[in-house]
Amino acid sequence: MNTQAKITGADVARVAGVSRATVSYVLNATPGQSIPEETRRKVKAAAEQLGYVPHMAGRTLRRGRSDLIVWILPDWPIGSAVGESIELLTREASSRGFTLAMLNEGNDHNRLEATLRTLAPAAVVSMHRLPDSIHRFAKASGVTIVSMMGRRTDPETGVDILQASISVGDMQVRYLAERGHSRIGYLYPDDVRVKEFAIGRYKGAREAAKALDLPAIRKRTMPLQRERLGELAVEWREQGITAVCAYNDEWAMALLSGMRMFGLEAPHHLAVIGCDNVLTAAVASPPLTSIDLNLLAYSFNMMNDVERALGIEPSTPDDPAAFETIVARESA
Amino acid sequence: MNTQAKITGADVARVAGVSRATVSYVLNATPGQSIPEETRRKVKAAAEQLGYVPHMAGRTLRRGRSDLIVWILPDWPIGSAVGESIELLTREASSRGFTLAMLNEGNDHNRLEATLRTLAPAAVVSMHRLPDSIHRFAKASGVTIVSMMGRRTDPETGVDILQASISVGDMQVRYLAERGHSRIGYLYPDDVRVKEFAIGRYKGAREAAKALDLPAIRKRTMPLQRERLGELAVEWREQGITAVCAYNDEWAMALLSGMRMFGLEAPHHLAVIGCDNVLTAAVASPPLTSIDLNLLAYSFNMMNDVERALGIEPSTPDDPAAFETIVARESA
DNA sequence: ACAGTTCACTTAATCCATTCAGCGAACGTG
DNA sequence: CACGTTCGCTGAATGGATTAAGTGAACTGT
Numbered sequence: 170m171n172t173q174a175k176i177t178g179a180d181v182a183r184v185a186g187v188s189r190a191t192v193s194y195v196l197n198a199t200p201g202q203s204i205p206e207e208t209r210r211k212v213k214a215a216a217e218q219l220g221y222v223p224h225m226a227g228r229t230l231r232r233g234r235s236d237l238i239v240w241i242l243p244d245w246p247i248g249s250a251v252g253e254s255i256e257l258l259t260r261e262a263s264s265r266g267f268t269l270a271m272l273n274e275g276n277d278h279n280r281l282e283a284t285l286r287t288l289a290p291a292a293v294v295s296m297h298r299l300p301d302s303i304h305r306f307a308k309a310s311g312v313t314i315v316s317m318m319g320r321r322t323d324p325e326t327g328v329d330i331l332q333a334s335i336s337v338g339d340m341q342v343r344y345l346a347e348r349g350h351s352r353i354g355y356l357y358p359d360d361v362r363v364k365e366f367a368i369g370r371y372k373g374a375r376e377a378a379k380a381l382d383l384p385a386i387r388k389r390t391m392p393l394q395r396e397r398l399g400e401l402a403v404e405w406r407e408q409g410i411t412a413v414c415a416y417n418d419e420w421a422m423a424l425l426s427g428m429r430m431f432g433l434e435a436p437h438h439l440a441v442i443g444c445d446n447v448l449t450a451a452v453a454s455p456p457l458t459s460i461d462l463n464l465l466a467y468s469f470n471m472m473n474d475v476e477r478a479l480g481i482e483p484s485t486p487d488d489p490a491a492f493e494t495i496v497a498r499e500s501a
Numbered sequence: 502m503n504t505q506a507k508i509t510g511a512d513v514a515r516v517a518g519v520s521r522a523t524v525s526y527v528l529n530a531t532p533g534q535s536i537p538e539e540t541r542r543k544v545k546a547a548a549e550q551l552g553y554v555p556h557m558a559g560r561t562l563r564r565g566r567s568d569l570i571v572w573i574l575p576d577w578p579i580g581s582a583v584g585e586s587i588e589l590l591t592r593e594a595s596s597r598g599f600t601l602a603m604l605n606e607g608n609d610h611n612r613l614e615a616t617l618r619t620l621a622p623a624a625v626v627s628m629h630r631l632p633d634s635i636h637r638f639a640k641a642s643g644v645t646i647v648s649m650m651g652r653r654t655d656p657e658t659g660v661d662i663l664q665a666s667i668s669v670g671d672m673q674v675r676y677l678a679e680r681g682h683s684r685i686g687y688l689y690p691d692d693v694r695v696k697e698f699a700i701g702r703y704k705g706a707r708e709a710a711k712a713l714d715l716p717a718i719r720k721r722t723m724p725l726q727r728e729r730l731g732e733l734a735v736e737w738r739e740q741g742i743t744a745v746c747a748y749n750d751e752w753a754m755a756l757l758s759g760m761r762m763f764g765l766e767a768p769h770h771l772a773v774i775g776c777d778n779v780l781t782a783a784v785a786s787p788p789l790t791s792i793d794l795n796l797l798a799y800s801f802n803m804m805n806d807v808e809r810a811l812g813i814e815p816s817t818p819d820d821p822a823a824f825e826t827i828v829a830r831e832s833a
Numbered sequence: 834a835c836a837g838t839t840c841a842c843t844t845a846a847t848c849c850a851t852t853c854a855g856c857g858a859a860c861g862t863g
Numbered sequence: 864c865a866c867g868t869t870c871g872c873t874g875a876a877t878g879g880a881t882t883a884a885g886t887g888a889a890c891t892g893t
Contacts, residue, residue: 526872562879
């Protein structure tokens with residue numbers, strides 16, 4: 170590749186012996202232009218030879234929008250799932266010609282609007298419900314907002330992480346029910362930042378219980394402390410509860426640890442199932458039964474959502490893979 | 502804030518009754534311009550009232566560089582530390598007027614160069630050593646490269662994660678030595694992607710052992726499997742080893758779990774110390790002694806590094822806080 | 834042979850912020 | 864009072880890509 174700092178469309182035009190307009194038409198494959206193959210070849214060759222890449226600022230200025238996809242980082246703690254999603258989404262975005270930029274301004278709406286003004290991103294992906302003022306501004310300025318929380322018109326495709334939480338709870342309970350458990354507890358963090366998901370997962374669990382004619386799920390919040398969790402396990406056992414769905418693997422493993430303090434072991438005294446299938450779940454003692462989230466499929470479909478929202482037909486259809494799968498190990 | 506899609510400097514100029522040049526001078530506080538306070542006030546008021554924010558594309562086009570800071574995501578698995586750093590760096594960058602964009606193209610050098618060409622970022626932060634061709638291009642095009650691996654001229658300030666790994670190993674061994682351990686094992690992953698860090702941490706451990714006149718550290722690679730790790734613990738004990746530094750908390754907790762399979766417990770049979778101080782370390786059984794990484798200070802100083810590399814004097818001096826601190830719990 | 838099309842391009846305007854060069858008025862100095 | 868300087872501003876150029884509006888030549892149909 171050429172080492173010269175700046176190669177513009179004009180350079181390519183000069184080398185190819187055509188005008189800058191022609192270069193643009195050829196390189197963007199602008200429809201409705203009649204340009205013979207020979208000329209196209211010359212332009213492409215010149216661009217290749219010079220290592221020409223269009224400068225984003227020029228393009229953005231003209232088009233009124235950049236190639237940035239802004240991901241508003243959720244307020245909740247970045248666990249393994251979000252971390253991994255960042256990596257996958259970055260890759261997915263870049264393979265489609267977008268650049269993923271991160272933003273933390275989900276709560277500061279004025280600042281968010283100001284940032285959208287300057288950046289003029291192609292799309293904003295948010296895991297929050299953004300306020301109407303932002304939606305109004307986005308509409309006026311041509312920024313597409315893709316919410317991963319919103320109710321979708323077509324529930325078959327695309328990504329709705331609230332819906333996904335419900336599936337998780339549903340799956341946990343159905344798995345436990347299959348193993349013969351009927352009195353089930355639900356353990357979730359006392360962290361307000363994850364409240365929405367905790368409630369989603371609990372809701373899925375509750376409804377699965379109802380559908381399966383099980384007694385109502387007992388839900389409990391706790392701080393992440395071994396002793397307290399161990400005590401809870403003892404208490405639950407006294408109430409005849411035989412299995413627990415934990416909000417995620419961290420909590421499941423903490424519960425396992427607390428149980429050990431009181432001489433209890435999974436699945437014998439209390440079966441435990443987590444969610445996220447973190448690396449350490451496989452090496453917990455006992456190895457933790459969990460729910461694996463197909464983040465690759467999530468990321469892929471999310472970028473398809475973005476493209477559709479931008480009016481581009483995705484080149485590869487949505488990944489139909491199941492988003493959540495049970496990973497059965499010893500703890501339940 | 503105004504809801505109109507596009508407010509340009511010209512709009513502000515019109516409202517304030519001055520020229521676009523004056524608006525730019527006032528809003529950028531351009532030095533060497535004599536503009537009375539009264540006019541400045543008028544311009545600022547107009548900008549405020551209209552909700553004017555300069556459009557990045559225009560600015561970038563003129564200045565030749567954008568406000569993007571491109572972070573080349575490391576090839577290694579995104580653990581809790583990287584995930585958290587992303588969040589902190591995003592925040593830190595945005596508070597200084599930059600936007601953090603992620604890139605995955607650390608290995609594809611042609612693609613990386615092409616991306617730098619289009620994006621014209623202010624700086625690139627990399628955790629790899631980038632090839633010379635990229636450095637040459639960056640120099641020619643005015644992109645600043647901040648490498649988090651490189652040896653620094655002034656070891657007092659700034660961020661060098663390779664140096665940080667060495668500190669981690671050093672700290673682990675000194676802590677164990679203080680508790681009376683002398684024969685120490687080092688456990689690290691068989692994942693090539695973290696090799697550089699594993700070696701750095703081991704090196705720190707080895708040198709601490711030498712400095713303290715301890716016998717040489719025994720290092721071992723393993724897959725993340727309970728049985729194998731348990732067997733290793735047994736083997737080490739037969740060799741008289743009484744304490745183990747693990748590459749990180751995941752491995753430490755897996756080792757703890759493997760030990761339990763063979764009836765061994767920390768710290769009695771084998772003391773175990775991890776690194777990262779993940780959320781679950783506190784609730785492991787026994788609670789895991791670990792090394793906490795001050796990622797806030799890392800991120801802050803890293804952005805200071807970026808600013809200095811860009812020729813801006815950081816408004817707040819480097820955070821002098823210790824980057825690594827021991828969190829003593831029961832496992833060692 | 835002449836109007837009407839199509840082809841293969843080019844010209845020039847546009848997006849927005851920044852900044853160099855400069856201009857008229859006021860001020861200061863000898 | 865003439866000259867130089869500073870003040871307070873403005874005009875116009877600049878950066879790179881896109882695209883509406885053309886232009887001259889070749890071609891088609893009658």
